[in-house]
Amino acid sequence: MAKVFIYPATSLILSDLVARYGHTPLSSAIAIRERVQTAGIESAPLQITPEEPKKGLKWAAVEVPSGVRGRMSLYGPMIEECEAAIVINDADLAFGCMGCARTNELIKFLVREKGVPRLDLDYPKSEEEGVQFVAAIKRFLDGLGGGR
Amino acid sequence: MTDYVPMRPGTVTRYVVVESLTITPSELAIRAYEISQGVMIKETCFGLAINGEEQAVDSLIAKLRTMEPDHIFVKDRGFLPGDPRRCRANHGGARPGFHGIEFETAVLPYISHGLTEIRSRPYSDIPLPESPPETKKLDVYKLKKIIEAQEP
Numbered sequence: 001m002a003k004v005f006i007y008p009a010t011s012l013i014l015s016d017l018v019a020r021y022g023h024t025p026l027s028s029a030i031a032i033r034e035r036v037q038t039a040g041i042e043s044a045p046l047q048i049t050p051e052e053p054k055k056g057l058k059w060a061a062v063e064v065p066s067g068v069r070g071r072m073s074l075y076g077p078m079i080e081e082c083e084a085a086i087v088i089n090d091a092d093l094a095f096g097c098m099g100c101a102r103t104n105e106l107i108k109f110l111v112r113e114k115g116v117p118r119l120d121l122d123y124p125k126s127e128e129e130g131v132q133f134v135a136a137i138k139r140f141l142d143g144l145g146g147g148r
Numbered sequence: 149m150t151d152y153v154p155m156r157p158g159t160v161t162r163y164v165v166v167e168s169l170t171i172t173p174s175e176l177a178i179r180a181y182e183i184s185q186g187v188m189i190k191e192t193c194f195g196l197a198i199n200g201e202e203q204a205v206d207s208l209i210a211k212l213r214t215m216e217p218d219h220i221f222v223k224d225r226g227f228l229p230g231d232p233r234r235c236r237a238n239h240g241g242a243r244p245g246f247h248g249i250e251f252e253t254a255v256l257p258y259i260s261h262g263l264t265e266i267r268s269r270p271y272s273d274i275p276l277p278e279s280p281p282e283t284k285k286l287d288v289y290k291l292k293k294i295i296e297a298q299e300p
Contacts (some may be wrong), residue, residue: 010245012165013251013259015223020251025224032158034225036209045233046226089280097245122215122280123255129256131265135274 005082009045009075014086017134025078026082031074048073060106071103072139074095079110084117084144086137091123117144149221150204161225165195168219176212176220177181179198183210184208196218218263221256237264287288 002023006014007121009028018025035047042050048070056069059076080083087108111118119140124130177191180198186198187208197211198205207215213220225245233263236243242250266274 008248009250010223012163012221012223012249013255017222017259019222024271026229027224029226030223033224036226036231037154037159039154039157040152042150068295096244096247116164120280121277122256125262125264125279129277130255130260130262132262132274132277134259134262134266135271136276138271139276 001146002141003081004141004144005078005085005111007085007087007104007111008091009078009107010093011088011091014088014137017084017137018086018141021138022146023084023144024143026078027072031078040089041058059110065102067100068103069108072106073098075103075107076110079107079114082111082114082116084119084140085111085114086119086121086140088121088123089109155228156199158201159199159228160205161195161197161199162205162209162226163192163223163225163249164209164218165221165223165253165256166219167221167253167260168216171216171219176215179215180208180212183211188229194253197225199228209298218260219256222258230249 003026004018004023005026006018008014009026011027015025015027015029032046038047038114040047041049052073053066054067054072056066056071056076060069077084094104117140121133121135123135124133164176164180166173173191173193173195177189177196180189180196182196185208187198187204190197190199198208200208203222209222210281230237232238234245236246295297
């Protein structure tokens, strides 16, 4: 069972397919749950405290906005932990009310730099592309070994 | 500064999203209530949010999945169902994460079709999707236009 980093980290489709084929998806919900379920100082809504941008310094320089560093404190440990990654490149949902384009670029860069097996995809736009999408993910995950 | 005491620590929350022509979220919720053992279930417009001990939640989801394996999708959630920091009842308008689910729900029929197909034909026969380009190169004519636009 391999730990697979998924991008977008909130993706329902990737999270489901990775778990369905017997591996562990590393998604943002896990990092948020860890914070929401840890006692400490109240810092609503996500329990992101001023400590997080400091932790983010491991992945982004001090002149980088604190929003990027704070986000990297969630995603950085998961990228370090992952043994493989699946990236959807045309994921517009990763940028918006909760997303950050610069963080997304940094995440993709770090995943590439890490050199773990990586599958790059686009969202399917037809049924046939859907078949190819699922087949590509299954083939990739089977290649990692330890799945089902 | 206020101390923060988490609610229901050590539990997990998972979303069950149903994208089906034959099962509605309320039918899924009724079935979940019938077979659940000590988990918290909340019905939503797209499926369920289930909270409880990891083993109990996973076992319930596995049973629910047998209803329509290719049309029921699951993902983790960080917050409890109805958490006042996230629940739209306390904020008005959709919570931020809903937009992601809304977008992906439009793609789910293709994924469901893929899951059904892959069961009947070996994936080695299926061609790989076209790999997206790593970076889009700037078109030289566009670059020229930008340079010219900056001239006085």
